[in-house]
Amino acid sequence: MFTKVLPFISEFIEQLEQELKESEAKRKLTKGQKWWLSFCLMGIMLSGRVCWAEIERIGIGGYGLAALSWMFRQSKLPWEQLLHSGIRVVLKKYGISEGILGGDDTSVQRAKITKRIFGTHKIFDKKTGGYFNGQAVVILLLITGKITVPVGFRFYRPDPVMKEWKKTVARLKKQGVKKRPPKPTTNLAYPSKTELMLELLEEFKKGYPQIRVKAILGDALYGSKEFMKRVQNIFGIQTISQLRKKQRVKFRNREMSVCEYFGKYPGVKMTIRVRGREVKVELGSARLYVKAQGQKRLIVALKYEGEENYRYLVASDMSWRAVDVASAYTLRWLLEVFFEDWKLYEGWGQFAPQFDEEGSNRGLTLSLLLDYAFLLHPTQLARVENKMPVCTVGTLQQQSRMEALIELIRGIVDADNPHQKLDEMVEIAKRLFPLRDSGKHLNGRDLGRLEPTPLLIYRARACMA
Numbered sequence: 267m268f269t270k271v272l273p274f275i276s277e278f279i280e281q282l283e284q285e286l287k288e289s290e291a292k293r294k295l296t297k298g299q300k301w302w303l304s305f306c307l308m309g310i311m312l313s314g315r316v317c318w319a320e321i322e323r324i325g326i327g328g329y330g331l332a333a334l335s336w337m338f339r340q341s342k343l344p345w346e347q348l349l350h351s352g353i354r355v356v357l358k359k360y361g362i363s364e365g366i367l368g369g370d371d372t373s374v375q376r377a378k379i380t381k382r383i384f385g386t387h388k389i390f391d392k393k394t395g396g397y398f399n400g401q402a403v404v405i406l407l408l409i410t411g412k413i414t415v416p417v418g419f420r421f422y423r424p425d426p427v428m429k430e431w432k433k434t435v436a437r438l439k440k441q442g443v444k445k446r447p448p449k450p451t452t453n454l455a456y457p458s459k460t461e462l463m464l465e466l467l468e469e470f471k472k473g474y475p476q477i478r479v480k481a482i483l484g485d486a487l488y489g490s491k492e493f494m495k496r497v498q499n500i501f502g503i504q505t506i507s508q509l510r511k512k513q514r515v516k517f518r519n520r521e522m523s524v525c526e527y528f529g530k531y532p533g534v535k536m537t538i539r540v541r542g543r544e545v546k547v548e549l550g551s552a553r554l555y556v557k558a559q560g561q562k563r564l565i566v567a568l569k570y571e572g573e574e575n576y577r578y579l580v581a582s583d584m585s586w587r588a589v590d591v592a593s594a595y596t597l598r599w600l601l602e603v604f605f606e607d608w609k610l611y612e613g614w615g616q617f618a619p620q621f622d623e624e625g626s627n628r629g630l631t632l633s634l635l636l637d638y639a640f641l642l643h644p645t646q647l648a649r650v651e652n653k654m655p656v657c658t659v660g661t662l663q664q665q666s667r668m669e670a671l672i673e674l675i676r677g678i679v680d681a682d683n684p685h686q687k688l689d690e691m692v693e694i695a696k697r698l699f700p701l702r703d704s705g706k707h708l709n710g711r712d713l714g715r716l717e718p719t720p721l722l723i724y725r726a727r728a729c730m731a
Contacts, residue, residue, distance in 0.1 A: 267326055268312060268670040269677050271304040275311075278355070278639040279304050285351040285358075286344065293344045302337045305329050307636050310613040312667055316620060316629045323698045326691060338620075338628060349631050350473060352638040353417055357477070359642055360650065364478040365410035366594065367470065369463045370485060370601045371422060374615050375400040382621040385421040401626065404459055406466040407601055408477070412650050413641055414600050416608075416634050417474070418466040421626060425456035460493045467500055479503060483598045486510055491559040494582050504583040506595050509556070509565065511578060516555040524578050527552065528567040533576075538589050540596045546571040551588030556580065566591050607659040612636050 279300050286293045295303070305328065309321030318334040337343075356362075373389045375398045380386045389400045402422040408415045427450050438446050457465070463484070470477075481504040482497050489507030497505045511525040533550025550567040559580075566579040566588045581591045609615025613633045620629040637659075640646070645665075646656050681687035 267324055267674055268308055269326055269328065270670075270673045271308045272666055272669055272673070274643045274666075275304055275307050275639050278352075278635075278642050279307075281355045281359075281642070282348065282351050282635075285355050286347060289347060289351060289354075291344060291347045293347060295343075299337075299341060299343055302329070302334070302341070303343075303635070306334070306632055307639055308670070310632060310636050311611075311639075311663060312670060314611060314613060314663075315616045316613045316632060327694050327698055339624075345628055345631055349634060352635050353415060353474075356413070356415055356638050356641050357474070359647070360410075360412050362408075362410050362412065362415075363476065364480060365408045366481050366483060366597060367406060367417075367467065367479055368409055368483040368598050368601050369404065369406045369466065369488060370598070370605075371402055371404045371459050371487075372605045372609075373400045373402045374609065384621075384623040384626040385423045387424055402459075403630070404462040404466065405601070405605075406463070406470060407604060408470075409483075409597050409600055413646075413656065414604060415641065416604065416637060417470055419630060419634070420462040420466060421623070422459050422462060423456055425450075425453050427453065428456070460488055460490065463488060464493065464496055464500070467497065471500055481506060481594050483507075483595060485598070489580055494559065498582060504581060504586060504591075504594075506579060506581050506591055509578040509580045511576075513578070514557040515565070516557065517552070521557065524554075524565060524567075525576075527554065528576055528578070533567050533569065536589070538593050540593065541599065547592070548576075549588060549592060550576075551591075553584050564588070564591065566595075568592050568595075608633065608637065611659045611663045612640075 279295075282303075283295045283300065286295065305325060306321065309324045310316055313320045313324045315321075318331045318338070321334060322329060322331045375389075376383055376386050378399050380399065383401065385401050386399055387402070388397050389402060390396075391398050404420045404422055405416055406418040408417045431447060431450050435446050467482070470479075479501055482501065484493075484505075484507045486508040489509060494505050494507070497503075509524055511523065513524045514521055515524050515527060516522075517527055528550050531550065531552065533548045535546065535548050537544050537546055538549065539545075548567075548569040548571075552565055553562055554565050555561065556563045556565070562584065564581040564584040564586065566581065567576040568579060569576045579591055579595050613636065614630060620626055640659055640662050643657075643662055645662070649656050678684055678687050678691070
């Protein structure tokens with residue numbers, strides 16, 4: 267619980283407003299908007315949820331549920347400018363001028379039946395092999411030598427017509443039917459994940475021209491010919507992705523799979539630097555013609571110590587060394603670390619029941635603003651300045667919870683009448699945390715008549731006979 271917003275969040279909101287004033291939008295936040303933003307970030311940090319009822323209880327009634335929801339929906343906050351202003355505040359504070367862009371998509375499970383949460387659809391669960399109903403988000407991260415910053419997001423929605431066509435084709439293929447319906451035309455209202463990633467890259471290029479991007483990282487989904495070609499047109503830099511092991515390549519006019527090639531020409535054992543640490547790997551490389559991409563690419567086969575199979579990387583710029591390509595691609599793991607922290611500690615993955623497209627976009631923006639506030643925490647700034655590893659989001663959240671509790675107690679102790687102050691807070695807590703009837707126990711409920719009926723005993727015996 268809290269009654270006072272912690273200083274690092276208040277300072278972040280002040281810096282956010284200053285950046286808004288200096289931006290092209292020339293926007294200014296009112297006192298009410300600044301207090302609401304501070305209250306929300308504080309509540310999300312302590313509760314781990316973007317939920318107004320939870321934030322009202324955490325804030326001991328400092329902001330009512332209806333007022334929180336009204337500000338979220340009706341206030342004239344510049345939501346898109348807020349996100350980009352937060353990014354600029356972080357970049358300026360750390361003096362970041364270059365980095366690597368990494369993109370990936372992640373999914374969050376929602377309720378089985380949802381009609382109002384934007385973009386929910388059936389998603390394959392890699393852990394269980396089943397499916398769940400959830401939201402999919404495409405995220406772009408800027409990876410630098412100091413920190414990792416989320417710089418953009420888009421919600422992904424599958425095209426229902428295309429989805430139905432794929433199901434029909436799969437069914438007919440299984441039945442052995444050769445005549446299949448033609449592929450429907452692409453609906454621009456439902457862009458693919460690669461299209462969304464390209465939008466984010468173009469947006470970053472336009473919004474942050476002062477940042478020198480060294481390379482673009484993506485998994486196998488973003489390793490298509492079209493994607494790499496369009497990235498080349500946008501940035502003109504190295505793009506590193508993955509190839510599937512059955513991808514066809516040409517070597518000395520002979521066509522084979524990439525797996526077959528590196529089976530004949532295996533890599534050598536060596537040590538490379540992986541996210542700042544030296545790791546033993548088996549590394550092979552070749553500049554081969556990739557059939558699906560219609561041109562030669564630098565292909566790197568990478569296998570860590572203890573692994574049996576290679577993973578295959580593909581790079582658009584063949585002037586790079588294979589070891590540099592492998593080292594750069596290992597930075598993509600930082601996206602997985604970000605996803606884990608973001609879902610666990612910054613409100614988005616736990617519980618975010620905000621309705622419609624507007625609610626989802628704004629709720630996710632609040633979650634990312636909290637991430638920027640953590641990046642600007644005095645402890646993080648001091649550690650980066652002294653060239654020490656930065657703290658994890660989980661430990662920062664725990665420390666902030668402790669500080670909020672201490673401030674709560676200090677407010678009671680420093681009051682003119684501590685006992686009266688405590689009694690007031692107890693009354694507020696009782697109102698905000700009411701007891702509810704349990705549906706598990708049946709005390710006080712009519713169970714009905716649960717015994718035999720004498721007139722039916724004869725009929726039951728006759729049926730048994």
